[in-house]
Amino acid sequence: MSSRRNFIKVGAAAVAGAAVASAVEIPLMTTQVQQKDQALQQKEQTITQLQSQAEETSRLTGFLSLTPKQREMVEAIAETMIPTDNNGAGAKEAGVIYFIDRHLAGSYGKSGNMYLQGPFVPPNQTGPITVEGQTYPKGTISARINAGTGYQYPFTLKEYWRRGLEYLDAYSRSAYGGTFENLEADQRTLVLQDLWDNKPTNFDGPTPREFFYELHDMMTAGFFTDPLYGGNRGMVSWELTGYAGTNDGASEGFTLPQLMVMDEPQRLKPMSLADIQQGGSSHA
Amino acid sequence: MPDQVTHPSVDVVVLGAGMISGPVAAELSRDGYKVVGIEKGPRWDYTSDWHPTNIHDEWAIAVERKFDHPLQIATFSIRNNREQFALPVRRYTKLVQYHALGHGVGGAATHWGASVGRYGPWSFKPYSETINKYGESMLPSNHDMEDFPITYDEAKPYYEAWEKAMGITGDNEDPFIPDVKYPLPPHPPTPVAERFRAAAESMGYHPNPAVSAITSGSYVNQYGVQRNACIQCGWCGGLCNYPCEVGAKTSSHVTTIPAALATGNFDLRLFSYVYRIDTNEQKTMATGVRYYDSAGNIHIQPAKVIFNGIWGYNIIRLMLLSGIGKPYNPVNSTGSLGRGLTDGYSPGVTNVRGTLEDIGGNAYSAGNASGGGFKILDFADDNFDHNGLNFIGGSAITLGGYLGSAPNLITANNPAKENFGSTWKGRLKDNKLPTRLTISSSPSGPEIPTKDQFVDLDPHYTDIYGDPIARITMDWGANRWRPADYIAPKVGEIFTKMGATNVIVTKVPELNQHVDWWGHHMRGGSRMGEKPETSVFNKWMQQWDLENHFAASETSFPFGDNITAGTHPAGMLAYLAADGIKKYLNSPGPLVA
Incomplete structure (x- = not known):
């Protein structure tokens, strides 16, 4: 930044040595430059503020559930879904990862308010299927992912995340040649889009699109929910909306x-x- | 081994302490009868449990459903037809969360949107009105449609009693709903609502303020129970989420249960889960009920009369578990218990939209879930000529309610491939401060009951105590969306008259949705009727073949008109049931020959 300022001053000084006519232009240019500098300074300050906010956030907290590898993946997913950009703070500053970690450690992760009795029969089957000795020729209903009948897995949400992240990791390596958290931003975007399109073939429950759905719900929840829950630090999402x-x-x-x-x-x-x-x- | 306790007998045992049971408890205990109430949840105190400093918590209330029925205790299962395996609803998701059962005094109405209004004259006689005017061919060949065994005129005194007890707000001018006198005035209308009213009126329609069960002023009901006025905090709706911190959102906890308790004749048992209705050996008389307490001990409560006011499909379930009533056999359409499901909720397909360029607002601003708008019934019921059309009924069209009441989390995201990253985030900027409004409508029609839709017991899944859960077999019928294509262009014309730009009407494709999670606002299944062969309860809400068992719910309806939440006519039936029980206690025996 400061090197750019020097460059402009040098340029103005060079012009000053020329004809009288250009002396009129020099003060205007300097003002414009100063205004530009101020704007850039403010933007820098904002970015620095955000950076130190993010650092502070990470210094003050730790993790109860996410393993080190999972932390890196979840942070990378969060920043891909809700980036820091010229519209301000994103998932990083909001501390979305802490919202997710706390929920995985608690009732959400334990599927506390879910009906977990078997048998466990997947939705969207055309049939025939046989369950506990009874045959049903037309299978099951088609359940939207976000319907209460969409989740028919014999495991908790914490396990759901563990599996989803593991499958995502393997898919990133095989399809894009690297771990998700180490891919470039545009490739990470492609991976997430592939999830929605159900492109990966290695997911063994949840499905890729289901996992995208859950990620999206929880990332945005971590961004928009009251700060008492660990995310939305400084109410940054509410400043945005x-x-x-x-x-x-x-x-x-x-x-x-x-x-x-x-x-x-x-x-x-x-x-x-x-x-x-x-x-x-x-x-x- | 759990303990077993048998309590002294009482006059009436009331199952549940929610919207429907409250009036029965109040009416009977005030008349001097000894009443026991059995409620699976707690008794909420809105001044502490729902204090303003902790109730505005979207995650706990809208997503985790902190004050609603815990799914691990019991759920229900759903399938579209008999050839399918029914899947249990395992999870409250953002789509379905507001259809949670209640838990505790007040029940589900502690968290509802409180949008009400009466069923009018046509709603009570839809079958005979349709046959007489249009012929049987208007109905599907496998229909199972019946009329209510009462008329609108017979319902009026019970409507009035319920409306007074609840403090219902509205005006009294709707020409399609005659002889109404709501006890509280309507909520102040929004600018959009005013515009809708003016446009609709100029086009010859009959707009009236939306009827709401949220108080518009302080109020005292016929029992002397005092109510606070709504403070328009804006946290009310968000898709029917929030219990009310000032008790302005109406349910039994602030209207009728306090009245019952004040008499000294009402013994309310909390954290008590009823699991059987006991009868004599011949199954001609109920002798009482049995329930689990929170330690798992078994309690037997004998009574002269049982009033069943638990959640609708659980009324059916409890009767099936208890071996009372005649279970419906869908193979040959015999029996009545579980029969005649007629849903009560729109498939929610929005097919007419417009933009009001000169009206913006705060997406979160003050207001409540059901006030501030206007409603027209000109496209509902038989209020327009259906000759040449292929459906019956239609929709109420309501527009213009408060912008608020949808805090940010529930509407925050719509998972999709294109909805993440910087471009998507850019669309979020200031989206709670819109500078123009989208108005929209989702017309639909009532569900006609058919012989293949019913409730029974699931053979694969149980509640936490080991008893089978309720299994629902149903799907949308064509009468749900056929009216949509007919009504939507007319609504579009009103939008245009309102000054909306970019008015778009889209066609609703047939069978574009199948039911995948139902249970809420389900009607029919334990219907009242003229004939014991095809109904479960008579016109006094008395079970045909078990004279001291009464019940009321939306599942009591033979027909689920969709012009209002069924709570209003169901509440009316609660007062009808209370009257029936009083008649019975005075002179036991069948009330209808």
């Missing part, structure tokens, strides 16, 4: 009845559950 979290508008001087019938969007400052539990404004 304009979502106000638990803010009911009182801090900006709005009442709920006013907000209710407004047809002009009002950008409220995002607030979290922790904010209102620590005594921030709740309701007008």
